[in-house]
Amino acid sequence: MRIPTAVLAIAMMCLGPVAAKEKPAPVYELQATGTIEIGPDGQVADYHLDKGQPAAIENALGRNIAQWRFEPIVMDGKPVIAKTRMRLSLEALPTPGEDYQLRVSGVSFGEPTRDRHHVAPPRYPEGLARAGIGAKAVLVLKLNADGSVQQVHAQQVSLSQNSGTDSQADRWRDVFAKASVAAARKWKFDISETVAGAPIGTTIKVPVEYFLNGSAARTKEPGANEWRRYIPGPVIRAPWLDAAPIADHDADQLKDGEVRSLASRFKLRDEVVGRLL
Template sequence: MKHPKLFSLKSPRLRIAMILTVAMMGAVFFAPAVFAKDRRPEVIKQTQPSYPSSMKESGMTGEVTIRFFVDESGDVVDPVIIRSNHSGFEQAAIDAVLKWKFKPGIKDGKAVKTRMQIPLVFHLDGEEGRNAYSYTTPGPSKKDISKMPEGYRYDVAPKPRSVIYPVYPYEQLKNNTKGKASVAVLVDARGKVRKMEISKQSAPEFGLAALAACEYFEFEPATLQGQPTHAIITVSLEFNKGSKFITGEDRDMLRIEKKSPEKIIPAGKLDAMPKMIASRQAPFPLAALRENLTSGEAVVEFYIDSKGMVRLPRIVSNTHPSFGYIAVQTIANWRFEPPVQGGKPVITRARIPIGFTSKVKKTRAK
């Protein structure tokens, strides 16, 4: 039996919605009559995010959840992407959030740094009242269901709610090497990815890149007769010059790297080191857990372009391949202030180590 594959779903109309939730750095708010001076941040200015023009042709419904802080001055700082169903929506979401202005949160009469989390939803509805998923998985036939192992049968497939594009392995991209990979994914009854395994790969680099991307997937769980259940699906990815996750800016950077390397300014010659303005947290890779590893490290090199976007990340070293590929996948979605030399935006090269520590206790061999 073939497991269902992911594919895009198109629909024509646009609507954007935002919901805000807030946590005051762990503080608990009581009734105003008890602590009248305590106050959550209040919105002063809230710029509506624009649906990215690059995504309109795809027809996707975009969902991005961002965690950030409102500082003591009421400015948004340190945004972190928690999840999104397409990286194409992330920049638009971050651009909007960074322009927001608040009255700062108050605790015991003083302005405090406040943590907030917001889901921004870019709706594209095929018809009024019907949500359109950015990706979907087809339901199985009765024959397929009968072939599923006991405990993993479902009649409604998992629906991806958080996905991420893979990073094209650097050497393969540079050499214009095509490839593909398929990953078998075990989704539990809560929609969490619990196990993954490369089922097909044209080369190990493509399999590991696909595996790293799947680490970020989250789902609405599969159901069987209306009840949530475990499910195994297959995610298949192709890497070629037509891949949507290879942008014109990536190709431009390859040309600069090859033909005009003098345009890449060493970090030591910049006016200042670029400050990170948006990040994504790296999960501890499931592949490492499966090998009973509890810690690891990877060093990643990449370019920061004149707009502050990360380009062409590649592994310099790692203590296990899974750490290297998940580090590349994570850093690819970071964002910096544009590098500047002599007051003008430029391109620079950066190298960053990322450490990993698992919260799962190591299993003792019997």
């Protein structure tokens, strides 16, 4: 879908104005979310985009989504109806004619939502808070069909600063990992993926950030314009995941409070990432 610059500028005001004659031209990005249902034949039976998208974007997405084809989802040897949440990342790329071309840059399925009453953040380890040490812990959680947490694994813990020794860094990461895992065991999520009308368990990735704001230690997202510095820790795969590649997509760029599914049953037959709208 090729959109004149003026039309795109109006439709994407939430992303900022288009700078006329700026070289190089800016590239715009946004994310769209919604739900999708497929029939036993793998064709899209229904879909719904969440409110808030500009009409030009919603119309372009709708035409594209309707053409998607999935591998049929089978239960007890029989293809069934299935429904899930979807998240799409979009880019608006400049063209030589000063128009913009919309492209799908990422897609994921099966993202559950946090139950607001059952997602208490971890307690910031007091000793590390006093020492001014922050961290980002990336957790992998195995969820039951009711959204409760069955297993938790700290996949990676990255520190806000270097330590004097590798053993000291290991101890700090271990403290943050234990605090994160202890809190996550009590969490509960609203499962979004259903097969034949019944919710199914999944595996998800969730980040937790520990950061200092002046003298206060917090475990919630700082301001959107606030930079955070981390020294990446080693990545350790969750023991219950097999060696096959998992649908990770852009999960490494998750912000605190966001969730990505690693085990959705929705599998596209054709690649849609990179497709023009």
